[in-house]
Amino acid sequence: MRKCSLDSLNAIFTRINQFAKLYLPVNGNDGKAAYTEWQEGLEWSNALNTTKSPKDFFFPQTEDLMAFRTSGKNIEIIDTRKESEDFVVFGVRACDVKSFEVLDNVFLKEPYDSYYANRREHGIIISVACTRPADTCFCKTFGIDPAKPQGDISVWKTANELYWQSNTDRGAALLDKIADLTEECGTEAVEEQQQQINKIMAKLPLANLTTDGWGAGKTQELFDHPKWAELSEACLGCGTCTFVCPTCQCYDIKDFNSGKGVIRFRCWDSCMYSDFTKMSAGQPRLTQKERFRQRFMHKLVYYPENNNGMFSCVGCGRCLAKCPISMNIAKVMKTIGGKDND
Amino acid sequence: MQTVTREQLINKAVALLADGTVKCVLGWKKGEFDYDVTPAVFETEEEIRADFVWNDFCGANFSKYLVAKTRQFDGKILVFLKPCDTYSFNQLLTEHRFDRDKVYAVGIPCAGMADISKIKEICGDGISSIEADGDYLSVTTIYDDQPIKVEIKEVLAERCLNCKSKKHVAYDELLGEEGDVIDSNRFDEVAQLEAMTPDERFAFWQKELSRCIRCNACRDVCPACTCEKCVFDNPNSGVENKSPANSFEEKMFHIIRAFHVAGRCTDCGECSRVCPQHIPLHLLNRKFIKDINEFYGEYQAGAQEGSRAPVVDYTTEDLEPGEVFDRRDTNA
Ligand code: SF4
Numbered sequence: 001m002r003k004c005s006l007d008s009l010n011a012i013f014t015r016i017n018q019f020a021k022l023y024l025p026v027n028g029n030d031g032k033a034a035y036t037e038w039q040e041g042l043e044w045s046n047a048l049n050t051t052k053s054p055k056d057f058f059f060p061q062t063e064d065l066m067a068f069r070t071s072g073k074n075i076e077i078i079d080t081r082k083e084s085e086d087f088v089v090f091g092v093r094a095c096d097v098k099s100f101e102v103l104d105n106v107f108l109k110e111p112y113d114s115y116y117a118n119r120r121e122h123g124i125i126i127s128v129a130c131t132r133p134a135d136t137c138f139c140k141t142f143g144i145d146p147a148k149p150q151g152d153i154s155v156w157k158t159a160n161e162l163y164w165q166s167n168t169d170r171g172a173a174l175l176d177k178i179a180d181l182t183e184e185c186g187t188e189a190v191e192e193q194q195q196q197i198n199k200i201m202a203k204l205p206l207a208n209l210t211t212d213g214w215g216a217g218k219t220q221e222l223f224d225h226p227k228w229a230e231l232s233e234a235c236l237g238c239g240t241c242t243f244v245c246p247t248c249q250c251y252d253i254k255d256f257n258s259g260k261g262v263i264r265f266r267c268w269d270s271c272m273y274s275d276f277t278k279m280s281a282g283q284p285r286l287t288q289k290e291r292f293r294q295r296f297m298h299k300l301v302y303y304p305e306n307n308n309g310m311f312s313c314v315g316c317g318r319c320l321a322k323c324p325i326s327m328n329i330a331k332v333m334k335t336i337g338g339k340d341n342d
Numbered sequence: 343m344q345t346v347t348r349e350q351l352i353n354k355a356v357a358l359l360a361d362g363t364v365k366c367v368l369g370w371k372k373g374e375f376d377y378d379v380t381p382a383v384f385e386t387e388e389e390i391r392a393d394f395v396w397n398d399f400c401g402a403n404f405s406k407y408l409v410a411k412t413r414q415f416d417g418k419i420l421v422f423l424k425p426c427d428t429y430s431f432n433q434l435l436t437e438h439r440f441d442r443d444k445v446y447a448v449g450i451p452c453a454g455m456a457d458i459s460k461i462k463e464i465c466g467d468g469i470s471s472i473e474a475d476g477d478y479l480s481v482t483t484i485y486d487d488q489p490i491k492v493e494i495k496e497v498l499a500e501r502c503l504n505c506k507s508k509k510h511v512a513y514d515e516l517l518g519e520e521g522d523v524i525d526s527n528r529f530d531e532v533a534q535l536e537a538m539t540p541d542e543r544f545a546f547w548q549k550e551l552s553r554c555i556r557c558n559a560c561r562d563v564c565p566a567c568t569c570e571k572c573v574f575d576n577p578n579s580g581v582e583n584k585s586p587a588n589s590f591e592e593k594m595f596h597i598i599r600a601f602h603v604a605g606r607c608t609d610c611g612e613c614s615r616v617c618p619q620h621i622p623l624h625l626l627n628r629k630f631i632k633d634i635n636e637f638y639g640e641y642q643a644g645a646q647e648g649s650r651a652p653v654v655d656y657t658t659e660d661l662e663p664g665e666v667f668d669r670r671d672t673n674a
């Protein structure tokens with residue numbers, strides 16, 4: 001383990017920025033944190049997390065797939081992909097690091113998504129432990145430990161210092177490049193912080209939320225549960241929950257006529273929308289109840305079924321904080337889930 | 343502090359259910375925390391007594407829900423309306439969006455609603471409970487030994503700080519004291535935008551709108567946005583987009599929406615309340631309201647059922663396009 005003083009952070013960011021683009025949470029003009037490309041003068045936000053998740057780095061909201069240019073009878077197909085360069089994402093929370101694994105299970109299986117893979121290969125993740133989890137956090141429910149965030153490098157921030165530990169070869173290589181700005185150290189301070197975090201986690205309002213009653217094999221039992229109607233009755237179908245969610249992964253592919261040709265791009269889509277999957281036979285889920293149910297059945301039943309029991313919610317709490325009607329996955333899990341949640 | 347109590351509302355709802363006046367009740371339902379209240383339909387006294395809430399977090403405007411719910415239920419629906427909600431209620435009636443006979447509207451006074459993000463700015467994350475205590479909220483967090491006292495007026499939502507009316511413009515029955523239309527400062531910020539140069543103003547909106555994630559929450563919550571199929575959701579419209587392909591499309595959505603609700607927007611403030619990216623959408627709509635006031639005389643959508651908005655009502659006194667053009671120099 002290595003450490004540095006918080007005062008030397010700027011020098012470290014400058015160094016990293018010399019060989020890779022660096023992104024980190026910075027407070028924007030609305031006072032809220034958003035991942036921003038680092039430049040001299042920008043300050044790492046104190047906020048627990050960003051409104052928009054870091055999934056954008058690997059699965060951007062819109063992304064060009066290819067372009068077509070026509071002249072006469074010829075049609076030219078242009079590969080719009082650019083050779084990616086390494087980039088570093090600093091300050092990722094434990095829940096969001098786990099979300100990349102959820103996305104990997106989808107995009108890196110057959111059919112293998114080369115656009116996503118390209119970014120994943122070039123992105124170096126530096127995570128940070130959470131010293132002040134929020135009331136909306138429930139990562140522990142999914143076995144995630146905010147005191148031991150994963151990623152290529154894990155970082156712990158104390159009052160005056162930052163502790164660094166690499167978890168992968170890529171991480172170790174990066175730490176080597178800033179070795180002169182950090183020093184070797186013991187693990188006591190980090191261990192003490194980890195104990196602190198564990199104590200806080202036990203006090204969180206959602207500390208006892210369990211996945212009881214959910215998981216692989218529950219389709220028959222839960223699909224026609226009578227509570228779906230009530231849970232979904234006020235849902236606006238806005239899709240905010242899906243767009244702020246780090247693990248929601250649905251997309252649509254569209255053509256944009258630029259006048260000189262066509263750009264084929266993909267963009268995030270949402271199962272909450274009435275025009276979802278319109279390109280085939282039509283939207284199979286006719287009312288908001290079915291659309292609403294899909295989001296939660298996918299995260300808590302279908303995904304685990306296809307991924308050895310792994311859930312595709314990481315308990316980041318974004319949908320709890322951002323739903324206009326305050327309906328969310330925690331309420332759904334408690335209402336329909338097992339008795340332990342009462 | 344809210345002047346009518348939860349008990350008063352519950353008693354009213356239970357009585358109207360019991361005597362058969364209404365079949366169900368549209369109200370605010372208790373959440374996981376003390377601040378995450380959800381709109382809900384209550385059909386029995388037990389449900390109401392267990393989960394109905396009325397507190398400083400009941401910002402949701404129910405008027406738009408009447409469009410769907412009056413179709414879904416036979417018999418009358420009881421709806422509780424704050425003063426600002428009654429403007430949307432009237433506007434929807436003006437546009438024939440729901441059957442008035444299927445609604446029993448009870449007007450309730452509102453002292454303003456708290457904005458949880460302002461509370462979190464003061465108290466931090468980790469709130470475990472919030473209790474009303476006169477003009478204060480007593481906020482308990484997992485990080486502080488003592489509850490933090492926050493004055494409610496410090497954490498009021500923007501729309502409540504600039505409330506345009508404490509008077510109900512539609513109801514069947516009123517609970518508590520009726521208020522007045524307020525001479526608010528709601529156009530001050532618009533005036534500041536008007537004072538900018540076009541470039542500054544463009545930069546302002548560019549910065550704000552570039553945060554938009556096109557979740558559509560602003561549109562979906564808006565009581566003026568009740569088209570059966572929005573052009574932006576219609577694959578055959580030619581402008582459908584699920585997320586903007588570029589910064590032009592990013593702005594187009596907001597510009598089209600602002601124009602479409604011009605003269606119909608009641609300034610209920612729901613759009614700004616729900617925006618996950620804290621984009622001050624109310625400024626766009628208020629600019630239109632201010633312009634309409636200045637061009638055609640004072641007009642507030644929803645103030646009166648059946649009124650015709652100046653933008654869709656031709657009169658010979660109407661402003662000539664040239665006059666607007668002249669105005670450009672002083673107020674570009
Ligand atoms: S659950 Fe909430 S955020 Fe998600 S679509 Fe429904 S209203 Fe919108």
Ligand code: SF4
Nearest residue numbers: 245313314316317319
């Ligand atoms: S469902 Fe909600 S809590 Fe779970 S990962 Fe998505 S946004 Fe976070």
Ligand code: SF4
Nearest residue numbers: 554555557558560617
């Ligand atoms: S609610 Fe906010 S982020 Fe969502 S579409 Fe509207 S302006 Fe954009």
Ligand code: SF4
Nearest residue numbers: 564607609610611613
């Ligand atoms: S545009 Fe905004 S303020 Fe106007 S009616 Fe719609 S939600 Fe309310």
